[in-house]
Amino acid sequence: MVTLNQKQFAPERLDRLRAALRQNRMARVEDLCRELNASPATVRRDLTHLEQLGEIQRVHGGAVSVDSKIEEPLFDAKTSIASKEKQQIAKAALDFVKPGDTIYLDGGSTVLELARLLRDHTNLTVVTNSLRAALELAGRGPRLILVGGELRRLSQTVVGPLTENILREIHVDTAFMGSMGLSSDSGLTTTDPNEAFTKKRVMDSARQVVVLVDSSKEGKVAFSHAGKLEDVDVLITDGKLSKDFVRSLTEKKIKVVKA
Amino acid sequence: MVTLNQKQFAPERLDRLRAALRQNRMARVEDLCRELNASPATVRRDLTHLEQLGEIQRVHGGAVSVDSKIEEPLFDAKTSIASKEKQQIAKAALDFVKPGDTIYLDGGSTVLELARLLRDHTNLTVVTNSLRAALELAGRGPRLILVGGELRRLSQTVVGPLTENILREIHVDTAFMGSMGLSSDSGLTTTDPNEAFTKKRVMDSARQVVVLVDSSKEGKVAFSHAGKLEDVDVLITDGKLSKDFVRSLTEKKIKVVKA
DNA sequence: GCGATTATGGTCGCATTCGATCGGAGGTCA
DNA sequence: TGACCTCCGATCGAATGCGACCATAATCGC
Known part of the structure; x- marks a missing residue:
């Protein structure tokens, strides 16, 4: 069984990491070791732990704090990997x-x-809970229904218990979902429990669930479980998924579409 | 040791490239190297990476920024003519x-x-049903709760029966309301029944209702009745309301504030 | 106290990044 | 058009960082 909630990491060290990354918005592994x-x-x-919690973003040689990036909600924070694919x-x-x-x-850049x-x-x-998706369609386009609830600044989506008040009233034909992580064992995962x-x-x-993810999400596991693979009907991704993973998906009757 | 060889991360470099290219619309490779x-x-x-992401366009000797940011004219138009009174x-x-x-x-420009x-x-x-108000507070600021429901494009607000699903769950201390029309006989009025x-x-x-309107709304009556004057606790407006109207308001125990 | 689980540190093979070189394409000017 | 120069993309090598595996120490449960 996969142990998701191993939180016994030295809390003091995590706090010092957080502090160091809040001060300068980036730090190198080497420096953090010394400190x-x-x-x-x-x-x-x-650092990978903090990344799974969604608090930082790993980069080669260190990490950057993700707080520094939410000031510009219109700008895509994670452009470092692939947009043509998306x-x-x-x-x-x-x-x-x-x-x-x-x-x-x-939410998510691919769905955007x-x-x-x-x-x-x-x-x-x-119907959407994504503020940025709503913005794209605010001027013209389809009939637009926003889900209500608390705004999560990091993802610019509306999440949490309040969303249920509207979600239970409506039933959509097809849901296009993003995901931070996608793995055979843990299914769909994301950083925030409310999300x-x-x-x-x-x-x-x-009625139908279509998941849109680029292949970089394969095998990733984020903090919170967001759904089982069995609930997914269609997976659309780029052509870089490993064969083993694709096979495990088709065995679960998931239609895999390569864009 | 001189700070010549200060290590830097790829994402930081990309950000600085973006910044440099947003400032001047073009930059040469040689200059970027020095910088x-x-x-x-x-x-x-x-640069080729950024070009793949569609953010810039390569040219011989450097790159130019491709301004894909076509701001919705809807937003610019009304936001720019926020009057002194408002x-x-x-x-x-x-x-x-x-x-x-x-x-x-x-919703409404004054509340915005x-x-x-x-x-x-x-x-x-x-708590807000205004998409534009939400945008103002999307990056930072207070805890933000969006009301869900159908978007009315004209006002960029969320309106209609679906909004009730969230509104009945929450109770606010003070509601700051706008209005299209304000008259002794018809009270608050607006154009859309759903709104x-x-x-x-x-x-x-x-618990408390504060109405924010400029004096041009005095005496106006729009299509749909949106509320009685008796429900209003405070009215904030500019100093051009007619004395008669102010008197009729104070008689209804409405506190009139002149900004 | 003892076994099991968990955190930590070291080592190794691998991946990524960066800079240098080189052949060739593209731009410039007569 | 052709000579010249600059710039570009591809490839390679060096350096560094990274994840995986294992060993050890600490901690928890029984």
């Missing part, structure tokens, strides 16, 4: 949008690309 | 915001000005 009197292996472990994935997802449908758009492609689809109803909560509710009530 | 303290090969690699009204409304409060922000003033109030919870519906629900559950 914390710890080995590189330990520092790396802690656009292609979004384009492939269009095949699953039928006129007259009611669809749900989740899909939102951009829907600006000319007027015979459509879009995971909302994702589960959406996937429960959707 | 980033990197070799031409590295700069070229980063700003002053918003400023006066700040007196009714106490630390720790939960407040509601309605108030949202702008709240970006440094972190000890506060803001009126939502306004009524908010005013019902708010």
